[in-house]
Amino acid sequence: MDIEILFFGQLTDISGCHSVKIENPGSTEAVNEWLCKQYPGLVGAKFVMALNNQLIVVPQKITEPSIIACMPPFSGG
Amino acid sequence: MQLKNIFVEGAIAPSFIADSITKHATKTNIGAHNIFLGQVRADSINNKQVIGIEYTSNQPMALECMQAIREQIFEKYNLTCMHVYHSLGKVAVGELCLFVFTSSKHRATAINACTECVEKIKAELPIWGKEIFEDASYQWKENK
Numbered sequence: 001m002d003i004e005i006l007f008f009g010q011l012t013d014i015s016g017c018h019s020v021k022i023e024n025p026g027s028t029e030a031v032n033e034w035l036c037k038q039y040p041g042l043v044g045a046k047f048v049m050a051l052n053n054q055l056i057v058v059p060q061k062i063t064e065p066s067i068i069a070c071m072p073p074f075s076g077g
Numbered sequence: 078m079q080l081k082n083i084f085v086e087g088a089i090a091p092s093f094i095a096d097s098i099t100k101h102a103t104k105t106n107i108g109a110h111n112i113f114l115g116q117v118r119a120d121s122i123n124n125k126q127v128i129g130i131e132y133t134s135n136q137p138m139a140l141e142c143m144q145a146i147r148e149q150i151f152e153k154y155n156l157t158c159m160h161v162y163h164s165l166g167k168v169a170v171g172e173l174c175l176f177v178f179t180s181s182k183h184r185a186t187a188i189n190a191c192t193e194c195v196e197k198i199k200a201e202l203p204i205w206g207k208e209i210f211e212d213a214s215y216q217w218k219e220n221k
Contacts, residue, residue, distance in 0.1 A: 069135050076203075077195065
């Protein structure tokens with residue numbers, strides 16, 4: 001089962017893409033670990049993650065095809 | 078539930094705002110409107126001139142967040158109606174990128190609801206602005 005990871009704002013400068021699909025590593029923490037290995041520029045970068053449009057406050061298991069959004073500080077308006 | 082779209086491609090036209098005001102003439106229980114308009118500013122950063130901002134968003138999430146903000150505002154304030162529009166894509170300096178329009182019986186309600194809504198939009202909606210300079214370089218905008 002794949003999950004889709006989306007990048008927004010300045011994070012796209014680090015990832016070099018807007019989205020990537022990977023095999024589900026099982027949890028939001030594991031996604032974070034994968035991200036930091038794959039894109040070392042994300043280590044120390046300021047961003048929040050959302051699982052299926054809900055901000056991730058505590059680590060969660062990922063049990064279904066999901067979308068994880070990586071979002072730097074908002075700057076709308 | 079169908080989420081209300083707030084996004085407009087490019088700048089928000091002043092004529093669109095005028096039309097929006099005109100449409101409220103039939104709502105005769107309204108006694109006060111308050112409007113906030115965000116305009117792209119020609120900032121000068123390290124001697125480079127901003128010529129525009131390019132907006133992107135996590136749209137599905139932004140629309141869900143906006144729905145939640147709308148519910149919070151209507152719960153707190155006795156509004157007749159509220160309309161919100163935000164630009165996506167390129168907006169040139171001097172053009173409008175945000176339009177928030179609140180209406181109520183009396184002015185304090187419309188003014189306070191509008192202010193709170195603008196603050197929430199800036200803090201909570203997943204939208205990003207990329208400031209484009211005249212030499213085509215850019216920097217990511219930070220909200221103050």
